[in-house]
Amino acid sequence: xxxxxxxxxxxxxxxxxxxxxxxxxxxxxxxxxxxxxxxxxxxxxxxxxxxxxxxxxxxxxxxxxxxxxxxxxxxxxxxxxxxxxxxxxxxxxxxxxxxxxxxxxxxxxxxxxxxxxxxxxxxxxxxxxxxxxxxxxxxxxxxxxxxxxxxxxxxxxxxxxxxxxxxxxxxxxxxxxxxxxxxxxxxxxxxxxxxxxxxxxxxxxxxx
Numbered sequence: 250x251x252x253x254x255x256x257x258x259x260x261x262x263x264x265x266x267x268x269x270x271x272x273x274x275x276x277x278x279x280x281x282x283x284x285x286x287x288x289x290x291x292x293x294x295x296x297x298x299x300x301x302x303x304x305x306x307x308x309x310x311x312x313x314x315x316x317x318x319x320x321x322x323x324x325x326x327x328x329x330x331x332x333x334x335x336x337x338x339x340x341x342x343x344x345x346x347x348x349x350x351x352x353x354x355x356x357x358x359x360x361x362x363x364x365x366x367x368x369x370x371x372x373x374x375x376x377x378x379x380x381x382x383x384x385x386x387x388x389x390x391x392x393x394x395x396x397x398x399x400x401x402x403x404x405x406x407x408x409x410x411x412x413x414x415x416x417x418x419x420x421x422x423x424x425x426x427x428x429x430x431x432x433x434x435x436x437x438x439x440x441x442x443x444x445x446x447x448x449x450x451x452x453x454x455x456x457x
Contacts, residue, residue: 298386305393312397313356316404320349324411331419345411385453392446399442
């Protein structure tokens, strides 16, 4: 089976699965054909805000470190391989590894910032959390997810460009500065996520 056929089959299955999920079709029970959306709303409306904040902190640090490790894996392997034939590229192209490591630092900083936003707050008389606590939980969750996924893609981007930079520098040293400019723009993508994450969590307060 060719790659094009596999890609077509995967796309078709994904398309069908997406629409089944979108419409809530339950093929195993035709008599009860749709998901109870009101139940799902209640499930998300009454979720523990501390769980959401914890997930947000975990995504901020976890996905950022994953992106940094992925980028270092890509650019580091190419750098070491190309340095066998051209040892002169080793010192210059360590900049690519530093850019990847900066992605993890973004995640650590934001995770610490989000963790300091978490405060202990008591429940109301009806057994539910205050609206401010729910708002803060969702804000921290959104901030952590934004920063984490932005840094994940940023790390992969910097790793791929850094790999190309190392291989190009091994062949022609005049290309290093030109490709480094592209790598700098790629590393700036993570900062966009950090900025939005900080703005999202700026007014997150668990207390009334």
